[in-house]
Amino acid sequence: MLRKFLYLLIILPLASCIEPYSVTVEEGAQLLTVDGMITSGPGPHLIKLTRSDTYGSVFEGLIRPVGNATVIIRDDLGQVTFLSENVEDRGIYATPADFSATVGRTYTLQIQTIDGKVYTSLPERVESVPEIKDIDLKVIKIAVEGETLERSGVQLIAEFDDPSDQNNFYFWKTGESTFVLKTRPDLYTPRPSDTNTSRDPQPKDCCITCYKTEQLGNEGIYLAQDDNFNGLSTSAAAGFIEDDGNRFVDTYRTDLKQFSVSQEAYRFLRLVKQQTEISGSVFDPPPANIRGNMISLDDPEEVVLGYFIAAGEISKRVYIDGNQLDYRQPEVIIPDDCREVEGAQLEPPLDWNP
Template structure:
């Protein structure tokens, strides 16, 4: 009898639970700005998107905006979209560069609003002394997948002399160029009819060069290394399986960024690495340096980074890797990959 009453009570309690409809009345979308400007030629870009409400799984590209950079010293640089399908990217004309010591401001005018950044003064360049690399095994997410897998590869590190004068904050970017040898003779047709996938060899081409570039999430302060010669600072991991077909060229670029940029990217990376446990600090709003001119209370996501950078380059030949590495496989014409180059670059 007692069991019967308990069951009845549980059912009555369950029937009293009603679904809760959450109505969000705050800002439903945000302008998202990615902006990089440095003394390195052809590395400047601005990307504009709009984040959508939490129940929408995509961003919207912001096209047709007016984007330009001015400086206290009188410079003016316009950014243009190459095509209407540029995913919100805007680029500066070739040949322009940021000048250390100059102070720059980003301006963005959309169809309805005007935004600008706080002024950013470009610090002096901190030269890279050398690049080192050593064998390591690290979690890595390969292109086209979402799962982290522990993979063998090279960890790349840099040596540099930190200036004794003032505070310095560092961020890194990279340029990669892979020479690959693919297998177009093993191409398979997946749409040719009921008998497919079926072998459909292509006569060309197997030798190409694939470029890739990007910015690394790591940032660093010289709080503990001010004025010292820094040795073996790890910045970039590259698994052997990533296009290690024949030979690669890696150019690391070390940016001397502002303290505000350092704090922004440090907080961003800390939130990304949060495990979601009860001991993690609660997520907080990460404030950038971009605001709506007419409405400073509007939340704008992103940061305008203006920096001076130094480069160092190294080459790796696959045959020189003293470890067992699986053969690189790409069963197609190597020119099919986006931005593929089918002739040897100058100096290769």
């Protein structure tokens, strides 16, 4: 008992000598991020300006739009195009609808924020881009850990003739898409409310078939350079449309856009692609310091994120018949009038021509 008492006397003085260590963390910088592209395709073309706070800020993790800035695009002939800000979506600046970049011209983005700071991009030259000869389709299945049902979707494969007289760097995106949406209004059951407590189905007379238009986000970044196929006919994976149980019930339409970007833009996009595909494995590449082509004219040491891209653009439309796919997700039943689905309408687009 005496031995335990002595141990206690020794421990208590030691504990009383510990003082809390105060850590002061420097507040993170607010970083301007520029995300935008102009192309030789039809406008308007959009530039998005945001400012993000890093650790130490009460707005940690918040991305805020940068509004009321003056944004212009200047070409190598001195022609200036002013962009206007979207009044409903702050921080989004658009060129006039009739503006398109010209192949062979060089463009610079210039920004002046409301506090007077001035930023500029390095010059970006618009390169020519070959036509897409055809678009092949391939169903891709993706295993999901812990799930019995695989994810799936349609991969778009672009076929084109790479020109031999230049070194090309390619980038692909899908444009606005429309598909036939089918629902089950005969299964409609209203939600219980103060005036209606019934859980019985109350079928609607209309409507079963609509056309839904959507703007898909990129399912990955699709890039290629012609080091291995310069001057040859080739094909490359150019996009992926996930099957959500509705898109491929009938017919799906999308526009595949093929861009010819500068070598510097390709490098930036490739680094972004590497970072987005990091899986957490010990074999992953170390995080890269991805610097874009934007600089501050007031403080060259200021870090500005993002990249201003000027590119040649060509697009090709493809209709996908869901009945011809060798695998589809189980249909997701929507028990309501199809017109109640956001982005859906009864009439197809005027240029709908499967």
